[in-house]
Amino acid sequence: MIRQFGWNEFLFLLEGARWTVVLSLLAFAVGGALGLAVALGRTSKWKPLRIFMATYIQIFQGTPLLVQLFFVYFGLPLLGFKVDVWVALTIGLSLHTSAFLGEIWRGSIQAVPDGQSEAARALGIGYRHRMVDVVLPQALRIGLPATISFLVNLIKGTALAALLGLTELTRSGQLMSNITFQPLQVYGAVALVYFFLCVPLTYCSARIERRLNAAR
């Protein structure tokens, strides 16, 4: 007998959604830390570092995420690491995130008026404190809406993990669709789960952006 797509089947999808959330948060945390380094490198005074970071960003923005993930998944074993699909995906998505967040935060850092860091320098505040106490808090405010929008993109991007065989939301959908033969309902339900994961973030981002624009 063929199984019908009912409540228990939906719970199976939600179980997959848990991994979507975990993977997104992991990639966002690791990628965010790397992204800060990319943004600081991209705005540094040392030209070779700026060029290096610009190239890094260009590479990730100019190739498909899927190819980046394949590349990490098949590339790491060559370096002698035995990688699990989880590790490969976390590394791949983190690198992707770091490039995009790096570019977003570069823009925010440059959007902070020059007078701010000039004043800090005039007061004799060193690079570290100038960044941590003066520039970055203001840049964070400016970059917040775009950062949240990127998080939405990241959540959607984790769907590609399905193509590498990780049983997250989309892959659960594929499995469920194969069992129930009701692709329309299953993929509709999968889309809805993604929708309810992403919409609050999209709404938040739009709201913050409006408030920032109103303040100006």
Next chain:
Amino acid sequence: MNYTFDFAPVFAAWPTLLEGMIGTLRMSSLSMVFGLSLGIFFMMMRMSKLPTLRTIAIGYIELIRNTPILVQVFFVFFGMPAIGIRLSGEQAAILAMTLNCAAYAAEIVRGGVQSIRPGQIEAGRALGMHTADIYRFIVFRPAIRAVYPALCSQFILMMLNSSLVSSVSAEELTYFAQTLDAQTFRSFEIYFTLGVIYLLLSQFVSVALGIIGRVYFTYPAK
């Protein structure tokens, strides 16, 4: 690390990769053209005076923008046959990408249209221009010009995203690369080359669209 790199099987397969490149460009251009037209339609619904039309357009745009394109592709490819519409991989890919692109294009073009000041339209009316001419010359052309860079990056994004329609066996670049991988087992070399090809392709498209934009939007022309 004792791995011998061997790019020879990858380079030997260049006709296949070229075919894939053409497939990628074909699918993404078609989806962009259809998507932009459908997007302008949704944009007009979104800005209409009727609340029902507005709600439908907002619902559609938000639904598409908050779900992964991979799920949309699966929904079209596996879901449509359930209601009696059988699509080939490529048709499903183009349909899904068109629907996806329409939502993004609608929002981008709306930004452009909103940047047109009402005084411009009033001036056009004062000069006795036709409504159709007002829309064509005063609203649409400057609006598209204002958002042309955003549309270009949307197109590039679409081209990169088209890599995942390989999963429904639409014959584009990534699909052929995966086939090649299955034949030669040179995974690393193949995906490295694939990355380089996409990088070059996106740089090339970016430059080409820039030139087209400069030619088409330089005005007042003639």
